[in-house]
Amino acid sequence: xxxxxxxxxxxxxxxxxxxxxxxxxxxxxxxxxxxxxxxxxxxxxxxxxxxxxxxxxxxxxxxxxxxxxxxxxxxxxxxxxxxxxxxxxxxxxxxxxxxxxxxxxxxxxxxxxxxxxxxxxxxxxxxxxxxxxxxxxxxxxxxxxxxxxxxxxxxxxxxxxxxxxxxxxxxxxxxxxxxxxxxxxxxxxxxxxxxxxxxxxxx
Amino acid sequence: xxxxxxxxxxxxxxxxxxxxxxxxxxxxxxxxxxxxxxxxxxxxxxxxxxxxxxxxxxxxxxxxxxxxxxxxxxxxxxxxxxxxxxxxxxxxxxxxxxxxxxxxxxxxxxxxxxxxxxxxxxxxxxxxxxxxxxxxxxxxxxxxxxxxxxxxxxxxxxxxxxxxxxxxxxxxxxxxxxxxxxxxxxxxxxxxxxxxxxxxxxx
DNA sequence: CATAAGCGATACTCGTCAGTATCGGAACCC
DNA sequence: GGGTTCCGATACTGACGAGTATCGCTTATG
Numbered sequence: 001x002x003x004x005x006x007x008x009x010x011x012x013x014x015x016x017x018x019x020x021x022x023x024x025x026x027x028x029x030x031x032x033x034x035x036x037x038x039x040x041x042x043x044x045x046x047x048x049x050x051x052x053x054x055x056x057x058x059x060x061x062x063x064x065x066x067x068x069x070x071x072x073x074x075x076x077x078x079x080x081x082x083x084x085x086x087x088x089x090x091x092x093x094x095x096x097x098x099x100x101x102x103x104x105x106x107x108x109x110x111x112x113x114x115x116x117x118x119x120x121x122x123x124x125x126x127x128x129x130x131x132x133x134x135x136x137x138x139x140x141x142x143x144x145x146x147x148x149x150x151x152x153x154x155x156x157x158x159x160x161x162x163x164x165x166x167x168x169x170x171x172x173x174x175x176x177x178x179x180x181x182x183x184x185x186x187x188x189x190x191x192x193x194x195x196x197x198x199x200x201x202x203x
Numbered sequence: 204x205x206x207x208x209x210x211x212x213x214x215x216x217x218x219x220x221x222x223x224x225x226x227x228x229x230x231x232x233x234x235x236x237x238x239x240x241x242x243x244x245x246x247x248x249x250x251x252x253x254x255x256x257x258x259x260x261x262x263x264x265x266x267x268x269x270x271x272x273x274x275x276x277x278x279x280x281x282x283x284x285x286x287x288x289x290x291x292x293x294x295x296x297x298x299x300x301x302x303x304x305x306x307x308x309x310x311x312x313x314x315x316x317x318x319x320x321x322x323x324x325x326x327x328x329x330x331x332x333x334x335x336x337x338x339x340x341x342x343x344x345x346x347x348x349x350x351x352x353x354x355x356x357x358x359x360x361x362x363x364x365x366x367x368x369x370x371x372x373x374x375x376x377x378x379x380x381x382x383x384x385x386x387x388x389x390x391x392x393x394x395x396x397x398x399x400x401x402x403x404x405x406x
Numbered sequence: 407c408a409t410a411a412g413c414g415a416t417a418c419t420c421g422t423c424a425g426t427a428t429c430g431g432a433a434c435c436c
Numbered sequence: 437g438g439g440t441t442c443c444g445a446t447a448c449t450g451a452c453g454a455g456t457a458t459c460g461c462t463t464a465t466g
Contacts, residue, residue, distance in 0.1 A: 012411025013463040019413085035320030037240035040453060051414040052455080062454070116319040116379045117238030126382060134380060159396045165373060166397060170365075172380060173372035176319045177337060179329060193362045194369060198401040215441025216433040222443085243423060254444040255425080265424065 015058075022048040023055060027069035032107050035114030036066060067128055073108065074132045076101045080143040089148040089201060093191060096140065097184075106175070106182045108133070113176035138164050145199070154199045166195050218261075225251040226258060230272035235310050238317030239269060270331055276311065277335045279304050283346040292351040292404060296394060299343065300387075309378070309385045311336070316379035341367050348402070357402045369398050 026048035030039045041062055045052050059065040078099045086092050112133070119126040141164040148154040167190050175182045196202065229251035233242045244265055248255045262268040281302045289295050315336070322329040344367040351357040370393050378385045399405065 010411085011465060012409080013413075013465095015412065016463095034324060035240075037238075038320060038324060041455080042453080045414090049414080051416090053415090053457090054413065056455070057412075110323070112380065113323065114320045117241060117317045119380065119382060120313070120316065121237060121241060130381070158400075159392075162373075162393070162396045165376060166369070169376035170368060170372040173368060173375050176379070177315065177322065177371075177375060178333070179322060189362075190365070193365045194401055197361075197403065198397055200400065213441085214435060215439080216435095216443075218442065219433095244425080245423080248444090252444080254446090256427090256445090257443065259425070260442080 019048070019050055019054055020058065023050055023058070023065075024069045024072050026050075027065055028073070028107065028111060031066065031069070031114055032110035033114075036118045038114070039066075041065075063122075063125070067125065070111070070129065071132060073111075074136070077136045078140060079136065080140055083140070083144065085147060088151075089144065089153050089199070090196065092144045092147065096144065097187075105171070105184065105187065109171055109175040109182045112172065116176065134168075137168060141167070148199070153201060158199065163195070163199060166198060167191065170194065222251070222253060222257055223261065226253055226261070226268075227272045227275050229253075230268055231276070231310065231314060234269065234272070234317055235313035236317075239321045241317070242269075244268075266325075266328070270328065273314070273332065274335060276314075277339070280339045281343060282339070283343055286343070286347065288350060291354075292347065292356050292402070293399065295347045295350065299347065300390070308374075308387065308390065312374055312378040312385045315375065319379065337371075340371060344370070351402070356404060361402065366398070366402060369401060370394065373397065 023044065026044045027039075030043045030047060034043070039062075041052060041055060044065070045055055055065065059068055078096060082099050083092055083095050086095055112129070115125070115129060119129060142160050145154060145158075145160045145163055149156050149158070149160070167187070170190050171182050171187060174180050174186065180186075226247065229247045230242075233246045233250060237246070242265075244255060244258060247268070248258055258268065262271055281299060285302050286295055286298050289298055315332070318328070318332060322332060345363050348357060348361075348363045348366055352359050352361070352363070370390070373393050374385050374390060377383050377389065383389075
């Protein structure tokens with residue numbers, strides 16, 4: 001009203017960025033345990049020791065909160081340029097595994113499993129999940145496969161798109177349908193027992 | 204009270220068994236479209252052109268209705284004895300495909316996808332689904348793989364349990380995560396492009 | 407110190423849904 | 437025809453959850 005206000009001039013107590021982190025982490029935890037439909041905003045608030053007002057001051061709805069929390073998961077995505085050509089497909093795979101957070105692969109699978117029916121009913125959520133969470137991993141694997149084809153390790157007529165889906169598909173099925181834990185060991189086992197034979201390499 | 208009533212003597216109008224079929228089919232349809240959490244009993248009733256009282260006269264709760272509808276899906280399960288040894292792994296696979304209903308593979312995948320988060324939160328439902336719907340298929344595939352090992356088509360040191368999961372895992376991922384249709388063609392493509400190379404056979 | 411905003415906590419509104427009750431009518435048995 | 441049960445339809449009850457409002461307190465600016 002009066003005159004210019006060049007920069008946003010915050011008045012009063014400022015938002016505590018630590019609350020964001022606590023709320024996002026609580027959202028991911030509850031999401032993994034109960035799924036999207038089973039998760040309530042009150043669960044997240046009490047898990048984060050926050051008031052509901054604090055949540056709704058930062059995210060306008062439950063859906064936005066979940067999308068935001070998932071977006072934070074993708075910040076550590078690995079791309080093809082993070083995996084220097086190490087001379088062989090199996091060595092590239094090992095490098096990729098090291099470069100990936102290493103950490104929360106089981107958590108991600110459980111979150112994805114809890115989101116599944118919502119993917120079919122909510123196209124916006126589905127688009128975000130597929131672009132942010134799914135596509136980067138698949139693209140990376142296809143890149144490694146393409147390198148292996150160029151090296152001559154893999155026959156050039158193989159369907160790289162299908163091959164790139166083997167490992168994520170089988171980890172997801174193990175978690176979502178069989179209810180078995182997804183660990184780094186089970187991941188490695190899938191690579192050795194299924195992926196490498198499927199592309200025509202022996203470990 | 205009075206005296207014996209040796210057999211159940213039905214008095215009054217009898218239940219219409221056709222209503223059972225309509226309600227079960229409506230349940231499966233709604234389940235595939237919306238998932239367990241998104242499905243309401245009113246949706247099923249109106250889809251089946253039935254009153255809610257008719258549903259609750261036959262099933263005591265929404266959970267029992269869903270379990271019953273799924274049980275009806277398993278009546279056409281194929282077992283190893285339905286697939287005579289045809290001399291080669293690929294021929295056995297083709298026989299199995301013919302013997303299976305051929306029909307509603309996409310519907311089953313969508314139903315399973317809509318049930319996913321409930322599998323993690325409801326152990327009873329999970330046990331029924333895994334025993335009735337999942338295990339029979341996996342067991343059949345493992346049986347065919349074992350035959351192939353005995354024939355010498357497949358190396359004896361391969362992990363048959365893991366190999367048996369390739370096709371269902373990748374069909375489920377395609378449906379539940381990627382949101383792409385699961386058809387007989389995509390099923391065959393998985394067999395030719397992934398399963399056969401993984402076991403060391405070329406189509 | 408006065409004003410302004412964030413904080414956790416709690417109570418409230420409002421729509422939705424599982425399950426129940428009731429209705430008029432139809433099918434079945436004696 | 438009388439009694440009983442099924443049928444579809446509709447209204448009702450009670451619980452639960454998303455989103456809003458408010459309270460007393462704290463943290464910042466000036």
